[in-house]
Amino acid sequence: MEILFFYLVALVAVVSGFLVIRCQSPVNSALGLVNTFFCLAIFYVMLHAPFMAAIQVMVYAGAIMVLILFVIMLLNLGTEARKSYLHGIVWSGLASLAVLFNVIYFIKRGRVTGAEGDITDFTVQSVGHVELIGKTMFTEFLLPFEIASILLLVAIVGAVVLAKKEV
Amino acid sequence: MTPEMLSLSNSPGLFVGIMLLKLLVVFSVTMLIVAYATWCERKVIGHMQTRLGPMRTGWHGLLQPIADGLKLFFKEDIIPTEATRVPFLLAPMMILVPALITVAVIPFGPDLKLGGFLIPxxxxxxxxxxxxILAFAGLGIYGIVLAGWSSNSKYSLLGGVRASAQMISYELSAGLTIIAVFMLSETLSLREIVALQQQDLWGVCSFVPNWYVFTQPLAFGLFVITGLAEINRTPFDMPEAESELVSGFCTEYSSMKYALFFMAEYANMIVIAAITATLFLGGWSAPFNIAILTMIPGFVWLLLKIFALMFFFMWLRATFPRVRYDQLMRMGWKVLLPLALANVVITGLVVVILQ
Structure with missing residues (x-):
């Protein structure tokens, strides 16, 4: 049952991913991307990570894609960017093939040892998914978290400087 | 034997049956409220402006929503030739569905005991x-933006662009105000948030329940304002703004598609009222710990709170003029966002001090 559902969602994800690059109108591409993000959120739910799913929909589908749509609509990008760039297709195709082989290699390389880590299904059930993520993020991974926040602050200041004529 | 929570694993047949029943009841109640909210709004605003509102169809116009529905149903469905077809058809559904999906997590009563099982x-x-809730509130933007863009009309496009900018700005403040609530509750589950609000007020006054509106009055006010802006209600209905944009994003729509936009507006209103009631006003719990009040079933209290908030929204619509677009943006970024941030910081400090 679950595997059938997985295949269904995977099919939708792949088809909408394909539409992102094949649609002629940029708005339709953006919609395809939203759909892909939503399918990824469903995968997170199926992997028992509801927090990740909610954040995925909230941040990517709900905020970032709306901004992208906003820009597309504001600039009113038409379908004129339809010239084919052969060298672009060739190089990007080669690059994606290399990445695909890389991923397959990494998946096939290891063997499942069966060793159990600290966080099992039982701990997730009893402590809670959000609590576990929060605890690790603010203790073990505090430094990366703070670095990311400083990075975002720099980006905000940069955006303000770029947008404002007289600072 | 203590009753077990009913789930798919311990009694699949009963679980599916009860789930379908719950879905049916919640959906039909929501749609019924949607239909009669339109009548209520016209009546309320009518009386506030010393008019009568609808009077002709049925007793005091009670059949007006049905008449309106039939009229819209039989109208010609026009798709402009220059419109982008697929997004144009999808947009009305994409605005209604997120609104209705959100109702799924609103608790409307205590657990029921049935044959050794607990049924939430x-x-x-x-x-x-x-x-x-936040995630699906974010998805609701697409309906409006797509409707605005795909209609291929400048009024619609302006409405769509306004909607996306407005909702992105206010979503941020709405999220931050909710953070202050679950800093107190320490849980994200709405069921537990309601349960926590049934305790004594600040652990001392056993007569009044611990509703978060008493502990977080600022967050309550901010959430109502940002909620109104999120669902494009007056005074924040910039995407529609009939005095300048004809009818904004739904200018080109007709027939049932237009009706879907209309239904979505009221469904969104119900959702925002239900979330506000659940997060700040104790959800389905009674306002005072008196036996006679707590005996009334939970869904009655929840519906009463929803209706009170919806009446408040209608009152606002009859009272306030529409804000200008630059005022809207300034208020969102320079007033509401700093207030919401300050509220989070103060709540954090107080929680740490009290521990």
């Missing part, structure tokens, strides 16, 4: 309930 009076209790 809620369609599903997610342990990320609050985030789920």
């Amino acid at each position: 009076q809620q369609i599903t209790d997610l342990n990320v309930g609050v985030l789920y």
Whole structure:
């Protein structure tokens, strides 16, 4: 049952991913991307990570894609960017093939040892998914978290400087 | 034997049956409220402006929503030739569905005991309930933006662009105000948030329940304002703004598609009222710990709170003029966002001090 559902969602994800690059109108591409993000959120739910799913929909589908749509609509990008760039297709195709082989290699390389880590299904059930993520993020991974926040602050200041004529 | 929570694993048949029943009841109640909210709004605003509102169809116009529905149903469905077809057809559905999906996590009563099982009076209790609501509130933007863009009309496009900018700005403040609530509750599940609000007020006054509106009055006010802006109600109905944009994003729509936009507006209103009631006004719990009040079933209290908030929204519509677009943006970024941030910081400090 679950595997059938997985295949269904995977099919939708792949088809909408394909539409992102094949649609002629940029708005339709953006919609395809939203759909892909939503399918990824469903995968997170199926992997028992509801927090990740909610954040995925909230941040990517709900905020970032709306901004992208906003820009597309504001600039009113038409379908004129339809010239084919052969060298672009060739190089990007080669690059994606290399990445695909890389991923397959990494998946096939290891063997499942069966060793159990600290966080099992039982701990997730009893402590809670959000609590576990929060605890690790603010203790073990505090430094990366703070670095990311400083990075975002720099980006905000940069955006303000770029947008404002007289600072 | 202590009763077990009914789930798919311990009694699949009963679980599916009860789930379908709950879905049916919640959906039909929501749609009924949607239909009669339109009548209510016209009556309320009518009386506030010393008019009568609808009077002709049925007793005091009670059949007006049905007449309106029939009229819209039989109208010609026009798709402009220059419109982009697929997004144009999808947009009305994409605005209604997120609104209706959100109702799934609203609890409407205590657990029921039935044949050795506990049945929660809620369609599903997610342990990320609050985030789920925020996520789907974010998806609601697409309907408006797409409707605006795909109609291929400048009024619609302006409405869509306004909607996306407005909702992005106010979503941020709405999220931050909710953070202050679950800093107190320490859980994201709406069921547990309601349960926590049934305790004594600040642990001392056993007569008044611990509703978060008493502990977080600022967050309550901010959430109502940002909620109104999120669902494009007056005074924040810039995407529609009939005095300048004809009818904004739904200018080119007709027939049932237009009706869907209309239904979505009221469905969104119900959702925002239900979330406000659940997060700040104790959800389905009674306002005072008196036996006679707590005996009234939970869904009555929840519906009463929803109706009170919806009446408040209608009152606002009859009272306030529409804000200008630059005022709207200034208020969102320079007033509401700093207030919401300050509220989070102060709540954090107080929680740490009291521990």
